[in-house]
Amino acid sequence: MITGLEVITMVCSTMKAGSECAFMTKTGCGYNGGSCLTVVEQCEGCQRSVEFPAGKFCSSFPNPSIKWRTSACNFATHAKMETKAEQKVNPLKASKRNNKKK
Numbered sequence: 001m002i003t004g005l006e007v008i009t010m011v012c013s014t015m016k017a018g019s020e021c022a023f024m025t026k027t028g029c030g031y032n033g034g035s036c037l038t039v040v041e042q043c044e045g046c047q048r049s050v051e052f053p054a055g056k057f058c059s060s061f062p063n064p065s066i067k068w069r070t071s072a073c074n075f076a077t078h079a080k081m082e083t084k085a086e087q088k089v090n091p092l093k094a095s096k097r098n099n100k101k102k
């Protein structure tokens with residue numbers, strides 16, 4: 001049994017002032033460069049995009065542009081993930097199907 005441990009959550013005092021943040025430390029923001037970056041154009045309409053006095057920031061990620069670099073952000077609430085419409089076709093079964101049609 002572990003006793004005497006408590007989780008200490010730090011509250012941001014820089015860009016997202018007042019919100020809990022995993023990057024906040026006693027010595028300040030521990031994220032790369034010491035502050036979060038604002039949301040990008042693709043984040044427009046996302047519910048995780050929150051307005052702060054310093055600008056609009058993502059409530060989940062410190063650098064939203066990284067989430068959109070290769071594909072759509074997987075946490076976006078306004079964009080649906082692309083699903084593969086193509087089905088895998090078994091060539092043997094497809095051949096049998098075609099032979100039945102003849």
Ligand code: SF4
Nearest residue numbers: 043046058064073076
């Ligand atoms: S969750 Fe993704 S889309 Fe939404 S604000 Fe954050 S980075 Fe942008």
